Amino acid sequence: VETKLVEGMIKTPNEARFRFGLEPTGGGDTLWGQKQDFPLQVLADNHPDMQTAAQHAAQAAPPSGRDDDSDNQEQIERGIRAITALNTIKAVDAARSEAFR
Numbered sequence: 001v002e003t004k005l006v007e008g009m010i011k012t013p014n015e016a017r018f019r020f021g022l023e024p025t026g027g028g029d030t031l032w033g034q035k036q037d038f039p040l041q042v043l044a045d046n047h048p049d050m051q052t053a054a055q056h057a058a059q060a061a062p063p064s065g066r067d068d069d070s071d072n073q074e075q076i077e078r079g080i081r082a083i084t085a086l087n088t089i090k091a092v093d094a095a096r097s098e099a100f101r
Contacts, residue, residue: 002020009032011028012028012029012030013030014029
């Protein structure tokens with residue numbers, strides 16, 4: 001149970017160790033999470049590949065020869081939705097793999 005509480009970032013490692021009468025450990029007063037625990041938007045905002053993909057979407061030629069800002073904005077939004085969908089699929093696959101380990 002204590003392991004799950006630490007993994008779920010409900011308890012710090014030292015709080016769980018205290019329950020078993022163990023001494024505190026370095027860094028044990030910090031809640032630790034894994035990269036896949038972050039919201040997708042946070043990852044998209046900070047990941048260089050995501051920024052590059054958004055830039056490519058922004059620089060793509062507008063469809064049908066139309067050249068206004070709304071077309072560019074639409075392409076950017078489509079690109080971001082596609083990237084988000086792909087990352088969601090990856091996150092679900094990773095969660096499934098972890099669950100069946």
